[in-house]
Amino acid sequence: MSHLFSQHPQDVVLLALCVFSFTGCASLPDTEAILARHTAQAARFETARGPVSARKSAAIVAALKRQSGDLDILDKQIALEQAITDSPLVLGNKVTLLKDGPATYAAMLEAISGAQDNINMESYIIEDDATGQKFAQALLKQQRRGVQVNLIYDSVGSLNTPKLFFDELAQAGVEVLEFNPINPLASHGGAWLINNRDHRKLLIVDGRTAFIGGINISSVYSSGSIIHSMAKAATGDGAWRDTDLQLDGPVVAEFQKLFMQTWTKQHGKALMAKNYNPVLAPMGKDIVRAIGGTPDDPFSLVYLTLISAIDNAEKQVFLTNAYFVPDPQLMQALIDAAERGVDVRLILPSYSDSSLVFHAGRSQYARLLAGGVHIYERQGALLHAKTAMIDGVWSTVGSSNLDWRSFMDNDEVNAVILGRDFAQQMAAMFALDQAASRPINPQTWANRPLQFKLKEWLARLWERWL
Secondary structure, three states, X not given: OOOOOOOOHHHHHHHHHHHOOOOOOOOOOOHHHHHHHOOOOOOOXXXXXXXXXXXXXXXXXXXXXXXXXXXXXXXXXXXXXXXXXXXXXXXXXXXXXXXXXXXHHHHHHHHHHOOOOEEEEEEOOEOOOHHHHHHHHHHHHHXXXXXXXXXXXXXXXXXXXXXXXXXXXXXXXXXXXXXOOOOHHHOHHHOOOOOOEEOOOEEEEOOOEEEEEOOOEOHHHOOOOOOOOHHHXXXXXXXXXXXXXXXXXXXXXXXXXXXXXXXXXXXXXXXXXXXXXXXXXXXXXXEEEEEEEOOOOOOOHHHHHHHHHHHOOOOEEEEEEOOEEOOHHHHHHHHHHHHOOOEEEEEEEOOOOOHHHHHHXXXXXXXXXXXXXXXXXXXXXXXXXXXXXEOOOEEEEEXXXXXXXXXXXXXXXXXXXXXXXXXXXXXXXXXXXXXOEEEOOHHHHHOOOHHHHHHHHHHHOOHHHO
């Protein structure tokens, strides 16, 4: 297939190993059966001081409904989320929407430079390029000042990064942990879980500020999503379009918990005693839930949350995603929503660093278009964002793609944000991306060249492993 597809090196390794590996083979949940087991229950919220009263919780939900309309999604979604995850809905946070690499990297590096006690960082890809070196030097500077730095990187994602890059960090005192090493002799705890990858992007500074989203540590993100010519973009020199969050407030403790769980699961060394869990004061008015997913879970929390949100949507489902290889349940949820009158829009890439994923996703366009789903392909930048906004009140940003791998094989992390103000920011960002996108016309799509249809058919054969 090499004459038809050009794959990212990490994708080639994963695909080859997954085909010949039968470890960690999870399955997607039967969402209808799980949802049926969870009847509506009173919403529960927490503050920096702990749980709030049932009366105040009910008042919060009522206020959200007054702001955004009589939305079924709130009662049902809140009930489901708290039934399937032990991560609470946390009040009193400040959520800052970060668009593209320059803004995200600037905020991350500023937070790192201001660290006083500890820095925990987790990333799928950390490259030894100009951006990687900038982060390495910032981390080394803080480590030498006495700030403890703990770093998790994925073995496959960072396959092209020289070992020397991480060795230099370790020699300076940074605790470095390789997630599920490719080398079976270096596996943690005796299990070689090559198919389980750490796709999370997470930075936590002093246990008070967290960053999550889609961005890796690589110079490909450094130019942002300004419009480039398609000729330049097609060569891989174009800009990347991504979305991230900076979170300040009590919910940061939940993201810290996820980092520590990964460190423990991967048998990392005992961490130096630091103030990883400080007392956190309210920093804003945003309501946030941290949702982490791993193949160890009985079902994907991120997947079930998203499917439920789409199923409960009444007005809008706006999804932006880099790698779209939907399973049958997600396909049906999108079509069902469109058929009941919900405005369902997808912004997807117009080209990709993974041709197999790109064409496998496109193989589903015809059915989605026939079902009333509107599809747009982002022009002028390689789309890498993973976001959703539903009904003007429920939003999520994180590392999870809309593909089988994210929902079955990867460690992922997302934030769910409840509230009209943040949803309006998401809607405005979506509108800008839609304006920079080409709508897919059903008739034109039906008449696309035969070579595209052949690529889609071939890619579809591999969709489970992409």
